[in-house]
Amino acid sequence: MIYKKWTILVFLINCFLFVKCLDKKGIYKDNIDTSKSLVLDGKSDYLSSSIVIGFDTFNVIIDTTLNYLIVAERKCDGCTQYPPYYRESQVFENIQCDSPACHSIGNTCDKPNKYDPPTCGYETTLQQYGANIKTILYRDIISIDDFKNIPVIIAAIYEQSNGVSLNSAILGVGPSCPTCPPSPLQSLLYTLKKPYIFGISLDKNYFGGISIGKIDPLLYTGVINYTTMSKRDGVYSVSPIFVGSHWNDQLFNSTRNDIKRFIISSSSSLSYFPSTPYKQLKQFLKNAGCKSGDLDFCSKIDSLFNSCINASQISIDRFPDIDLYFEEGFILTIPPKIYFHSISRNNQVFICMGILESTDTNAILGINLMRELYTVFDNEKTLIGFSRK
Numbered sequence: 001m002i003y004k005k006w007t008i009l010v011f012l013i014n015c016f017l018f019v020k021c022l023d024k025k026g027i028y029k030d031n032i033d034t035s036k037s038l039v040l041d042g043k044s045d046y047l048s049s050s051i052v053i054g055f056d057t058f059n060v061i062i063d064t065t066l067n068y069l070i071v072a073e074r075k076c077d078g079c080t081q082y083p084p085y086y087r088e089s090q091v092f093e094n095i096q097c098d099s100p101a102c103h104s105i106g107n108t109c110d111k112p113n114k115y116d117p118p119t120c121g122y123e124t125t126l127q128q129y130g131a132n133i134k135t136i137l138y139r140d141i142i143s144i145d146d147f148k149n150i151p152v153i154i155a156a157i158y159e160q161s162n163g164v165s166l167n168s169a170i171l172g173v174g175p176s177c178p179t180c181p182p183s184p185l186q187s188l189l190y191t192l193k194k195p196y197i198f199g200i201s202l203d204k205n206y207f208g209g210i211s212i213g214k215i216d217p218l219l220y221t222g223v224i225n226y227t228t229m230s231k232r233d234g235v236y237s238v239s240p241i242f243v244g245s246h247w248n249d250q251l252f253n254s255t256r257n258d259i260k261r262f263i264i265s266s267s268s269s270l271s272y273f274p275s276t277p278y279k280q281l282k283q284f285l286k287n288a289g290c291k292s293g294d295l296d297f298c299s300k301i302d303s304l305f306n307s308c309i310n311a312s313q314i315s316i317d318r319f320p321d322i323d324l325y326f327e328e329g330f331i332l333t334i335p336p337k338i339y340f341h342s343i344s345r346n347n348q349v350f351i352c353m354g355i356l357e358s359t360d361t362n363a364i365l366g367i368n369l370m371r372e373l374y375t376v377f378d379n380e381k382t383l384i385g386f387s388r389k
Contacts, residue, residue, distance in 0.1 A: 046062075046269065047062040047200070047267075047367060049210065051169075051171065052143040052144075053140065053142050054089045054140075056087065058169045059168045059169065060170060060171035062171055062173060062200070062266050063170050063172050063173065063266060063267040064236055064264055064266040065128070065235045065236075065263070066170060067173070067183035067185075068135075068154075068184070069142070069155065069172065070126075070135065070154075070166075070172070071086045072085055072157040072166065073156045074086075076158055076159065076160060077160070078159055079157060079166070080165040081165060081166055086154065086156045088138060088140060089141055091141060093138065094120070094136075094139075095119065095138065095139060096119065096120065097119060097120055101120070101137075101181050108121050108123065112136055112159070122135045122137055122155050123135070126163065129164060130162055130164065131160055131161070131164070132160065132163070133157045133160050134157070134159040135158065136155075136156050136158055137156075138156060139151065139153060139154075144188065147192065150184075150191050151187060152188075153182070153184075175236060185198060188212065189212065194212070195214075195380045196378075197213060197214065198213070198376075199219060199376040199377065199385075200266060201216075201373070201389055202367065202373065203371065203389055205371075206367065215376060222388050224387040225328065225330035225386055225387065226376075226381075226383040227326045228382065228383065228384075229379075231382070235264075236263070236377060236384065237261040238261065238384050239260070239261045239262070240325055242254060242255045242256070243323070243325070245321060245322050247284070247288040247320035248288040248292065249288075250287050251284070252280060254276075254280060258274065258276050259361075259362070259363045261363070262363045262364070263362050263365065264365045264375065266370070267367075268364050270364075270368055271355050271363070271369045272356050272358035272360075272363060273363050274358055274360060274363060275359060277363075278356075278357040278358070279357075281322075281355070285319065289318075289319075292318075297314070297318070300313065304352070305353055309352075310350055311350060314351060317336065317337075319340070320336070321333050321335050321336070322334045332386050334369055338369060338371050339353075339354050339368075340354055371389075372389045373389055
């Protein structure tokens, strides 16, 4: 009997040493493999990736203005999403109405149908999609790439009104309020024991990667310039001193009196300026462009603010850069190839203005202006950084 116990002990010790040996050689990998960044499937409308809930793989929109994982249930009233739908895993839990997690975010007690007991609900308007949703909150586990069984809170839609159908789930990576439950990204990084940092890197065609819990040197070149991050209203934003440009002896200069802040939105396909600076930019480009004496080019500038122009009829390289000046002493330059964007129709390419007018006092920095950038969201130090792709 003693000999058998000793044999088992020796076997277990050898197994432990074998695993440690594999680990040192880089053969054994655990759940904390952060050697690579997740690939982003970029489109001109949004950024997406994929996650696994239970046994189902979901395409998810990466949204920096939300902090929930939002997915439709099968019996969602008013939804027209295609499968897969959210199915609870074997370890799921309802968030009870009387729990601190429910009350801390001001949610309500909902009863989506007559068969299930009341549970904690979350109701909101998804501004980017024009949709009003009602959800039930669950605790469940997800997997993202090599990161397995991450416990998160899932907002499962049981009713939607207005807006277009949400053909993808939404993975909110936005900041949480001080009393809110952890966002999916926070939960992932907490589980991996990594700092609350992520970065989005895009090329000119919206393809790129998202680094989680680290700065990935493969996703950018040069240095990263940082400015103060604001998390007010549950969104990431920055406040340049002013926005300016110089072209043909004409100046464009918009200060914080005109643009309070730039909200960084990875779910907005285009970017927006408030009415006053937008009209100033429009007038600046027209005045400066017309000084060249090219009447045909001059007429097309005005058309670009109303419609799209066939790419063969205009050269965007003739337009100036738009610069964002920050207190820290660096300038974020947005060249015309970025603030203009192209679309294809009937086998032809058209050039469109990628900055539109907004009635809000805030500007929106959408994914079209995030192209050829590595944008770092450092929640640990409350900083946002920009570097070249």
